[in-house]
Amino acid sequence: DLAPRPAGARADFLPGTPDLSLFPRAAWAAAQRGVLAELPHQALGYPDPRGLPRLRTALAELLARRRGVVADPERVIVVSGVAQATTLLGFVLHARGVRAIGVEDPGSPEHGALYASAGLDAVPLPLDGEGLASGPLKESGVRAVVTTPAHQFPSGIAYSARRRTELLDWARSVDGLVVEDDYDGDFRYDRAPVGALQGLDPERVAYTGSVSKSLAPGLRLGWLLVPAALAEEVVERKRTMDLGNPVVDQALLARFVERGDYDRQLRRCQRAYRERRDTLVSALEEHFPGTEVSGIAAGLHVIAVLPGRYGPPEYFLERTAAAGVAVRPLTDYGRTVERTDVRLVLGYAHQSPARIRDGVRLMAQALRA
Structure with a gap:
């Protein structure tokens, strides 16, 4: 995903970017x-x-x-x-x-x-x-x-x-x-x-x-x-x-x-990204109970399907954008994707575990607001 990173976002979950601070x-x-x-x-x-x-x-x-x-x-x-x-x-x-x-x-x-x-x-x-x-x-x-x-x-x-x-x-x-x-x-x-x-x-x-x-x-x-x-x-x-x-x-x-x-760099990245994926899954479970995280445990992103109570998708995206949280829906990536619930492509590799937790919390606060 080569989309430009958002300027001034309070939290950035756009996929496609590794953690550039890990460059050796x-x-x-x-x-x-x-x-x-x-x-x-x-x-x-x-x-x-x-x-x-x-x-x-x-x-x-x-x-x-x-x-x-x-x-x-x-x-x-x-x-x-x-x-x-x-x-x-x-x-x-x-x-x-x-x-x-x-x-x-x-x-x-x-x-x-x-x-x-x-x-x-x-x-x-x-x-x-x-x-x-x-x-x-x-x-x-x-x-x-x-x-x-x-x-x-x-x-x-x-x-x-x-x-x-x-x-x-x-x-x-x-x-x-x-x-x-x-x-x-x-x-x-x-x-x-x-x-x-x-x-x-x-x-x-x-x-x-x-x-x-x-x-x-x-x-x-x-x-x-x-x-x-x-x-x-x-x-x-x-x-x-x-x-x-x-x-x-x-x-x-x-x-x-x-x-x-x-090989050493790959092992270093693997350890960091696995921890960040686990952190994201845990934070979603805490702040958005019932969320389904699909796909194998791999790569730099997950698909998160939120329960219907957090929809419709347009409302969710509007609220998170207003709160300065950059997320991308699965519907941006194809014509055949269902548009009835909130399905997000969440990138995590470029953020520290602390920023991941804060970002998910900000999403939840945006919806409560």
């Missing part, structure tokens, strides 16, 4: 000094548009180990975040004659906007409790679809094993492509994360992720793994787009991953 400044600075000391002069020339071999190798090992991805360094392309990966794929698909791509509904508004910039129409496709509904997908006629199967945004579900199989069967049957946006796959709090869909069929799934939730979105560093049939076209499009990502930044991230600093 000391470790990052040490890695930068090491890179500048060891980087040969010739490495500062125009880079391989796929990315530095050192970083692609480090990312391939990391993604295979942590996410179960089938990752050949030759198929890893370093990009400036998932947004660029999405646009690259959109341009390549458009050049191949594709004019429409399926997107989850509800889903990330950015997916549709980014594909539209490449000339593709976004076709909203409904979800059920297991993931993208198979019937509407088959009936839509699309041959490409973008998904968030490890932790669907914003519903918070993980695609079931059956639905993953059905999705890949569909892709094979239409000679199609599944784009997997693994935006927060490392953050699962109740068990080991579900492996990436790409590991089940790397020739039918393009996999993308970034450091935006684990380190900081301002770094503009991410990765894209593409099927062999698309690799040359995506790399050529990347070359003509920007001639590749900055060399020093790539070498820095490679060193950060190689020396274990990235």
Whole structure:
């Protein structure tokens, strides 16, 4: 969710932002000094548009180990975040004659906007409790679809094993492509994360992720793994787009991953975000009894469905906005969302436990007022 943060809000529960104060400044600075000391002069020339071999190798090992991805360094392309990966794929698909791509509904508004910039129409496709509904997908006629199967945004579900199989069967049957946006796959709090869909069929799934939730979105560093049939076209499009990502930044991230600093950062974030999720759930139970928190224990947001006595939704949103509490309803993310009760997408990662408790209390006070 790339919406601007609210200026002057007393409490901010908008999703999509990690805690930027957790950025590992000391470790990052040490890695930068090491890179500048060891980087040969010739490495500062125009880079391989796929990315530095050192970083692609480090990312391939990391993604295979942590996410179960089938990752050949030759198929890893370093990009400036998932947004660029999405646009690259959109341009390549458009050049191949594709004019429409399926997107989850509800889903990330950015997916549709980014594909539209490449000339593709976004076709909203409904979800059920297991993931993208198979019937509407088959009936839509699309041959490409973008998904968030490890932790669907914003519903918070993980695609079931059956639905993953059905999705890949569909892709094979239409000679199609599944784009997997693994935006927060490392953050699962109740068990080991579900492996990436790409590991089940790397020739039918393009996999993308970034450091935006684990380190900081301002770094503009991410990765894209593409099927062999698309690799040359995506790399050529990347070359003509920007001639590749900055060399020093790539070498820095490679060193950060190689020396274990990235794993340490993920563990640090995992501990903090799990505590904040627990705090939010507890505060909702205290101030809004009967609230249902749905979705798996993962990621940086929850879906909260408040009891009917706190509605209608328009009244709730009006009162909380007047009190300076920034919240976003689930209806902002799709056409198929029920509009009869208060369903909120609440981001918690960027706030301390104390601010989370205060924010929920402010919401409750706003309604009592």
